Amino acid sequence: MDPTLKFCVFLLLIGLANASITKKDFGACERVVRSWAKSSLDQEIREDKHTLRDFLFFLHVPRTGGRTYFHCFLKKLYPSSLECPRSYDKLRFDPSKPNCRLLVTHDDYSITSKLPRERTSVVTILRDPIDRVFSTYEFSIEVAARFLVHPNLTSATQMAVRLRSKTRGVNTLDIWPWKYLVPWMREDLFARRDARYSREAAIIESNDSYDMEDFAMPLQEYINHPVAEDIVHNGATFQVAGLTNNSYLAESHEVRHCVQKYKILGRYVLEVAKKRLDDMLYVGLTEEHRESATMFANVVGAQVISQLNAPNMSLDIVDSREQGSLSDSEPENSEYQNNTLERGVSENASSGNAEVAEANLTVGVLMKAYEGCIFRLRNAQRGRRTSSLKRISPVNFLKEARLQVPEEVLQQMRFLNDLDLELYEYARDIFSKQHKTTLHKLTEGRWEKIASTAYGITLWKAIPLVITFLFLLFLFLLIVNVRRRTLKVKQ
Ligand SMILES: *[C@@H]1O[C@H](CO)[C@@H](O)[C@H](O)[C@H]1NC(C)=O
Numbered sequence: 001m002d003p004t005l006k007f008c009v010f011l012l013l014i015g016l017a018n019a020s021i022t023k024k025d026f027g028a029c030e031r032v033v034r035s036w037a038k039s040s041l042d043q044e045i046r047e048d049k050h051t052l053r054d055f056l057f058f059l060h061v062p063r064t065g066g067r068t069y070f071h072c073f074l075k076k077l078y079p080s081s082l083e084c085p086r087s088y089d090k091l092r093f094d095p096s097k098p099n100c101r102l103l104v105t106h107d108d109y110s111i112t113s114k115l116p117r118e119r120t121s122v123v124t125i126l127r128d129p130i131d132r133v134f135s136t137y138e139f140s141i142e143v144a145a146r147f148l149v150h151p152n153l154t155s156a157t158q159m160a161v162r163l164r165s166k167t168r169g170v171n172t173l174d175i176w177p178w179k180y181l182v183p184w185m186r187e188d189l190f191a192r193r194d195a196r197y198s199r200e201a202a203i204i205e206s207n208d209s210y211d212m213e214d215f216a217m218p219l220q221e222y223i224n225h226p227v228a229e230d231i232v233h234n235g236a237t238f239q240v241a242g243l244t245n246n247s248y249l250a251e252s253h254e255v256r257h258c259v260q261k262y263k264i265l266g267r268y269v270l271e272v273a274k275k276r277l278d279d280m281l282y283v284g285l286t287e288e289h290r291e292s293a294t295m296f297a298n299v300v301g302a303q304v305i306s307q308l309n310a311p312n313m314s315l316d317i318v319d320s321r322e323q324g325s326l327s328d329s330e331p332e333n334s335e336y337q338n339n340t341l342e343r344g345v346s347e348n349a350s351s352g353n354a355e356v357a358e359a360n361l362t363v364g365v366l367m368k369a370y371e372g373c374i375f376r377l378r379n380a381q382r383g384r385r386t387s388s389l390k391r392i393s394p395v396n397f398l399k400e401a402r403l404q405v406p407e408e409v410l411q412q413m414r415f416l417n418d419l420d421l422e423l424y425e426y427a428r429d430i431f432s433k434q435h436k437t438t439l440h441k442l443t444e445g446r447w448e449k450i451a452s453t454a455y456g457i458t459l460w461k462a463i464p465l466v467i468t469f470l471f472l473l474f475l476f477l478l479i480v481n482v483r484r485r486t487l488k489v490k491q
Pocket residue numbers: 151152154155
């Protein structure tokens with residue numbers, strides 16, 4: 001045989017062998033993913049999803065603003081004794097704690113396998129995926145930059161270990177995904193600083209904070225790194241599906257890796273994630289902040305209040321409040337613990353005269369307390385960010401700086417977060433439906449009082465105003481017309 005021909009046959013054989021390996025791989029992956037999806041969809045609960053069940057799980061997707069809901073709503077609604085031990089760290093989680101009814105964590109949906117599923121309501125907040133990736137990148141760097149007060153990485157790492165063993169509260173470095181993202185960025189920031197110091201030449205910097213490689217890992221490098229692929233991209237979908245890197249489900253890692261390898265298999269994951277969103281008590285949107293908070297107060301807040309105020313709950317609360325005040329020892333939250341509402345609810349509960357109808361006043365109070373709280377929380381966050389970004393100045397993540405990020409990088413982000421983009425669109429639909437239902441109930445009169453105490457003028461109150469206005473306008477036009485005609489007659 002002619003050597004060229006021989007070579008061609010050889011290549012062909014290799015090609016065939018390769019194709020069959022890939023095909024088999026794909027087939028195996030598809031089976032794994034499909035069987036996971038089928039068993040996930042089978043766990044359906046048919047009960048009314050609009051009614052708050054005994055147990056509330058806040059599935060907190062990182063960088064969606066969930067912290068403000070936790071501090072400014074849930075901590076005011078639930079006495080801390082009803083809060084389950086923080087499970088940000090797997091080892092500490094103990095759902096068997098008596099009376100525990102609220103769980104707020106970055107854990108993914110698979111944690112519901114440890115909860116009384118039929119008695120659990122799930123709520124979450126989603127955010128535009130591209131903004132979420134930006135925010136994740138910025139926060140990883142912001143927290144890591146706090147360590148730059150140390151002369152070198154060794155001493156920074158040692159300090160972090162010492163701090164973690166000392167603090168009894170929850171440390172960012174214990175929380176998934178930050179326990180991976182922050183040390184990764186910390187190492188990177190120190191390496192860049194060392195390189196900068198050891199160089200003689202003047203540093204020539206671009207003017208784009210997302211691409212200043214002398215100071216921090218450029219955004220493009222970050223999003224294309226394997227750690228980001230495993231932890232950041234499509235993170236909301238994986239979290240709602242229960243397939244994150246932090247999942248409790250044994251097969252989750254295989255499923256996730258298959259989906260990352262074969263993008264087409266993502267549709268199975270999306271199907272499960274959408275179904276889960278459908279079944280949630282509440283889905284908020286970071287972007288629609290005002291509406292989301294209002295809806296949260298009306299949908300979740302009102303039901304928590306009436307649930308905890310139910311006559312047969314009152315004894316429970318009195319007991320647990322006392323325990324709570326003794327065991328309450330989280331330093332990071334102390335500034336949010338003194339609030340009128342928490343006291344109000346427990347007073348009403350302990351006096352035993354609370355009815356569901358009382359909810360009308362309380363939701364208004366809740367919204368008021370929320371606004372003050374969120375203001376303080378945001379100020380504190382802004383202060384921390386400014387002081388830690390100073391350490392890597394001129395890097396500064398301002399909103400305007402995002403406008404300089406090249407379209408090519410944005411396109412990559414979209415490609416890497418295709419599932420999240422679709423899930424987010426779906427969440428927007430759910431949100432607008434939920435919004436309509438809530439408004440409808442408000443205008444129906446069921447929550448009339450809530451609305452009027454919280455926001456002054458509600459729709460039904462506006463109707464007479466609108467009619468009066470139209471009538472006045474009509475009168476005005478009429479008068480003008482008559483005057484014009486009389487003027488004409490005079491001329
Ligand atoms: C790191 O800093 C500490 C504290 O200043 C110092 O004792 C140590 O020798 C330094 N380590 C290295 C490798 O430079």
